[in-house]
Amino acid sequence: MAELLLDAVTKQFDGHPAVAAVDLAVADGEFLALLGPSGCGKTTLLRLIAGFERPDAGRIRIAGREVAGPDRQVPPEERRVGLVFQSYALWPHMSVAENVAYPLKVAGLGRAELARRRDAALATTGLEGFAGRRPADLSGGQRQRVALARCLVMEPPLVLLDEPLANLDVHLRAAMQEEFAAFHDKTGATMVYITHDQAEAMALADRIAVMHQGRLQQVAPPRALYNEPETAMVAGFIGEGSLLEGELLGFEADGRARVSLWGCRASLRARPDQAPGRVLVSLRPEHLRLAAAETPGTLPARVRRTVYRGGRVAVELRPEADPDTSLLLLEPEASAPETGQAVGVAIKGGWVIPRSTEQL
Ligand SMILES: Nc1ncnc2c1ncn2[C@@H]1O[C@H](COP(=O)(O)OP(=O)(O)OP(=O)(O)O)[C@@H](O)[C@H]1O
Ligand SMILES: [Mg+2]
Structure with a gap:
């Protein structure tokens, strides 16, 4: 041993x-x-x-x-x-x-x-x-x-x-x-x-x-x-998803972090000792949901590309507020949107990367 x-x-x-x-x-x-x-x-x-x-x-x-x-x-x-x-x-x-x-x-x-x-x-x-x-x-x-x-x-x-x-x-x-x-x-x-x-x-x-x-x-x-990736490198290297800059505003009573992403409020997981201010956020495909364009509380985005994955379609989205970033989600084949389509993106979860601030 x-x-x-x-x-x-x-x-x-x-x-x-x-x-x-x-x-x-x-x-x-x-x-x-x-x-x-x-x-x-x-x-x-x-x-x-x-x-x-x-x-x-x-x-x-x-x-x-x-x-x-x-x-x-x-x-x-x-x-x-x-x-x-x-x-x-x-x-x-x-x-x-x-x-x-x-x-x-x-x-x-x-x-x-x-x-x-x-x-x-x-x-x-x-x-x-x-x-x-x-x-x-x-x-x-x-x-x-x-x-x-x-x-x-x-x-x-x-x-x-x-x-x-x-x-x-x-x-x-x-x-x-x-x-x-x-x-x-x-x-x-x-x-x-x-x-x-x-x-x-x-x-x-x-x-x-x-x-x-x-x-x-x-x-x-x-x-x-x-x-709960600790660094941006780990978040990007393990699994797939998106890395975004946001602003940590504070914590809810239930311990979830209130984060603003391009003015859209999201309730994410974070370390309890995470300091407010600029943060990097990891959003996995399962944290995002597609909604009709202009649904209140969703991020306006456009479909950049769709890739068939067998039963599901990987949908790459470009937020209107920051066309240089991309968001990724997986959608059942039957409800997959078209390339170029305008949609709303609801953010249902995500993780604030603890060691992000010094890397921004
Ligand atoms: N004998 C050596 N002399 C000089 N440089 C070396 C030697 N062995 C490794 N290196 C360098 O050390 C670094 C780490 O190499 P290493 O082989 O440990 O990487 P690795 O993580 O195993 O990569 P891979 O996934 O490609 O196998 C590399 O930059 C490599 O070029
Ligand atoms: Mg090796």
């Missing part, structure tokens, strides 16, 4: 911080997804945890033991960390069973114990029927499972995965996601899982860490990340 702690971990390449003062605590047995734009430092962070990179500053602890610090760098093979990367290097001349057993052989395990652990890992990943095959005779998803089994066989208390499903098709991804979830349930291992796919992160993770330019923006359960 392994708790993972990062304390002000920093890593620079050629003077550019790839990972900047990252503090992170992953609980024993937690499934944490690491999400962020390309180049934001996700792989570097994982390599630091695994021991392939040495931090310039900060400390890393695994299961209470310091593995990286100012005067300590424990080598990767002594960290008891399992690794599954996108480019899974399987031995082409070995069978599936031999590939999976290889780390056990290197570790010098006896025959009986080796066979027991190999077979357990093959069973966990549903590979019993493929034990005798060569990697070349497997599908991409099956190869991916061999890589996972080879990692599991060592029974690592901490598993690091770097986009393990990135080169699989959508159906295989879904099947493999289930296997990762099942593996996690079964072993109770702590997992840190890098992905580009938000839906995957939301489906699998207890918490998601969003990274941007080497820094952690927010670490929160999927629902909190979607409903």
Whole structure:
């Protein structure tokens, strides 16, 4: 069992911080997804945890033991960390069973114990029927499972995965996601899982860490990340919707925030300590409703574009008061408006971004 702690971990390449003062605590047995734009430092962070990179500053602890610090760098093979990367290097001349057993052989395990652990890992990943095959005779998803089994066989208390499903098709991804979830349930291992796919992160993770330019923006359960993004970056990166400037006027008795958006009053959710004044507001598609043009209390807008989404239509709107902004809502196919049509938009909810003011 392994708790993972990062304390002000920093890593620079050629003077550019790839990972900047990252503090992170992953609980024993937690499934944490690491999400962020390309180049934001996700792989570097994982390599630091695994021991392939040495931090310039900060400390890393695994299961209470310091593995990286100012005067300590424990080598990767002594960290008891399992690794599954996108480019899974399987031995082409070995069978599936031999590939999976290889780390056990290197570790010098006896025959009986080796066979027991190999077979357990093959069973966990549903590979019993493929034990005798060569990697070349497997599908991409099956190869991916061999890589996972080879990692599991060592029974690592901490598993690091770097986009393990990135080169699989959508159906295989879904099947493999289930296997990762099942593996996690079964072993109770702590997992840190890098992905580009938000839906995957939301489906699998207890918490998601969003990274941007080497820094952690927010670490929160999927629902909190979607409903209460702390920064404009997180609001824009997670899910879809609109980011608008507004003015926080005060709070209602029920704790909701009174916000003016282009003179239209809306009652939104906000932190109770949110200061009045200019704020950024996150409006998800489900916060907006279409109304007939000039309905009192609605924002006058015009339909800029409609995109069919299968059963529903994504409607992009341009508020008359600010044609540079766009609002997005989803409408059933039957009631979708026409491009160019004038409409009213009712604002039924939304969230005031707490750390927005200094970013305006
Ligand atoms: N060995 C290296 N030498 C120099 N710069 C590096 C090195 N490794 C990474 N970088 C730089 O550090 C930054 C973070 O890279 P990293 O690979 O961690 O990003 P990432 O979040 O994993 O991106 P992606 O989603 O594209 O895989 C990038 O700007 C990258 O160019
Ligand atoms: Mg990467």
